[in-house]
Amino acid sequence: MSAAPLRETWSLRRRLLGQLLLVFSGLAVLLYLSVQAVAGRAADSTQDTILGASAIAIAEQVRVTEGEVTVDLPYAALEMLGLAGEDRVFYRIATSGGQLITGYQDLPPGAQPEQEDTPRFFTTRYRGDTVRVATARRSILTSDQRATVLITVAQTREAFGTLTTNIALSAAGVGLGFLALAGLLTWVAINRALKPVHEIERAIAERASDDFSPLETAAPREIEPLVDAINDFIERLRNTLDTSQQFIAEAAHRIRTPLAALKAQAEVALKSGAGPSGEAGASEESLRRMLRAADETSQLTTQMLTQAMIAYRAERAERQPLSLAALARTAARDLEVTAEMRGIDFRLDLDETAETLGDEIALLEAIRNGLDNAIKYGPADDYVEIIVTGGKAPEIIIADHGPGIPRQDRDLVFERFRRGGGEKAMGSGLGLSIVRQVMLSHRGRVRLEDNEPQGLRLRLTFSAPRKR
Numbered sequence: 001m002s003a004a005p006l007r008e009t010w011s012l013r014r015r016l017l018g019q020l021l022l023v024f025s026g027l028a029v030l031l032y033l034s035v036q037a038v039a040g041r042a043a044d045s046t047q048d049t050i051l052g053a054s055a056i057a058i059a060e061q062v063r064v065t066e067g068e069v070t071v072d073l074p075y076a077a078l079e080m081l082g083l084a085g086e087d088r089v090f091y092r093i094a095t096s097g098g099q100l101i102t103g104y105q106d107l108p109p110g111a112q113p114e115q116e117d118t119p120r121f122f123t124t125r126y127r128g129d130t131v132r133v134a135t136a137r138r139s140i141l142t143s144d145q146r147a148t149v150l151i152t153v154a155q156t157r158e159a160f161g162t163l164t165t166n167i168a169l170s171a172a173g174v175g176l177g178f179l180a181l182a183g184l185l186t187w188v189a190i191n192r193a194l195k196p197v198h199e200i201e202r203a204i205a206e207r208a209s210d211d212f213s214p215l216e217t218a219a220p221r222e223i224e225p226l227v228d229a230i231n232d233f234i235e236r237l238r239n240t241l242d243t244s245q246q247f248i249a250e251a252a253h254r255i256r257t258p259l260a261a262l263k264a265q266a267e268v269a270l271k272s273g274a275g276p277s278g279e280a281g282a283s284e285e286s287l288r289r290m291l292r293a294a295d296e297t298s299q300l301t302t303q304m305l306t307q308a309m310i311a312y313r314a315e316r317a318e319r320q321p322l323s324l325a326a327l328a329r330t331a332a333r334d335l336e337v338t339a340e341m342r343g344i345d346f347r348l349d350l351d352e353t354a355e356t357l358g359d360e361i362a363l364l365e366a367i368r369n370g371l372d373n374a375i376k377y378g379p380a381d382d383y384v385e386i387i388v389t390g391g392k393a394p395e396i397i398i399a400d401h402g403p404g405i406p407r408q409d410r411d412l413v414f415e416r417f418r419r420g421g422g423e424k425a426m427g428s429g430l431g432l433s434i435v436r437q438v439m440l441s442h443r444g445r446v447r448l449e450d451n452e453p454q455g456l457r458l459r460l461t462f463s464a465p466r467k468r
Helices: 012-059 075-082 158-193 195-205 224-274 277-316 324-334 336-341 360-377 431-441
Strands: 062-065 068-071 089-095 100-103 120-126 129-141 146-156 320-323 345-350 355-358 383-389 395-399 445-450 456-461
Touching: 012 075, 012 120, 012 129, 012 146, 012 158, 062 129, 068 100, 068 146, 158 195, 195 224, 320 324, 320 360, 324 336, 324 345, 324 360, 324 383, 324 395, 336 345, 336 360, 355 360, 360 383, 360 395, 360 431, 360 456, 431 445, 431 456
Parallel strands: 345 383
Antiparallel strands: 062 068, 089 100, 089 146, 120 129, 129 146, 320 355, 383 395, 395 456, 445 456
16 A cells, blocks of 8 residues: 655745744734834824814904904914815804804814813714814903803814824834845845754765664754654664664574574485385484474564564554553463363453553463463463553563572573573473564563572563553
8 A cells, every 4th residue: 555645745945934824924014003003103293283273262362342252363373274285174163052163064073171281182973074173262241241152173184194094104114124125134034044954954864774883963942852863763773773673683692593404304215215124113203303493484484473563563553542451361272272271270360450551462472481481381270460560660470380490590591592490491492582583672671580489470561651
């Protein structure tokens, strides 16, 4: 089955540049909106100052002549308002009772100011335009009473709106220039920041295929974990290749030995068959030896294939929560016939709550090899104990009552083609090596202990599965 194609992704350089430009764009927009708001407030303040000064100047010209309120509009006040381009100006002078003195009757005066020298400002719609309005008041004494006159001056906002827009557009231009400059500087900075990554890439690309030495490229603190991970992978790859080469060499040597014995026994049997009839016993013994050599070759080949399979699955198999009790029960069932041939029973003491995270096929193979050793080296017509315990570090214990292994040899028997009873002992010498390989790949421990009163205990200690 072909591997699924990798989804195309942006380079790290483009990702960093895109994200930083996105941030800078947001800052540029924020700058534009901020300048627009500040410019709008500044324009309002300027217009209010002019409108207020004009309203106060007009208020100072309010008089009482022959009992009537009159006003002489000052030219300077209207001239100040006329400086704002094509904006239109409206005014209304009336008493607080609503009697119009001069100006536009429908111009809204707004609320009456609290003080004479402090106009009140507001914005409203008047004759289809948005206008800014300033209202001032003047108190005068007529012939019979004191009267209040409201002076209202309004001006459209086209010129000040244009001023605000121009300031905002200038700010936008500055922001775009800043964005372009920031993009250029960011591109240069990203290239410099990624230089150590390119050096690592070049160091790996220029390396010979048989060079498994660690990378010694200087890297920033943030990239050191990447370099450490690459070095760790190189070390694991080197160990895997060394193990494979040693395995192939040892396998070739081990297979040649029984095959040579098989050939020799076949030649002896052939010569014995051609001799006198009294040599039939020798021919029968040669055939037995041939059968034993063939059996050892078959067992050795099976064990080597099993170890190769375990090595392959160690890095590739998917880990899943497994019941250790179920694994022990399955392994015992698989070897039940082998045990019955020697009159051996299994005594199970299983904690059903014991679990670990691992590869079911590999763990089953490890338990089978442990049980097979116990059956093979334990006394006939006896029993083998299988104990499973739970807790933070669950365990499987396989105990027999055989001759055991001397303590000084217990580390050696976990090596390939090493047997506890010496080279004359039965078996291929790969069983405990497979057990150790499986436990190491599962970050567990394996050790041999004395079994009381006699025998050997194989203890497999697992790590508990992580809570999901």
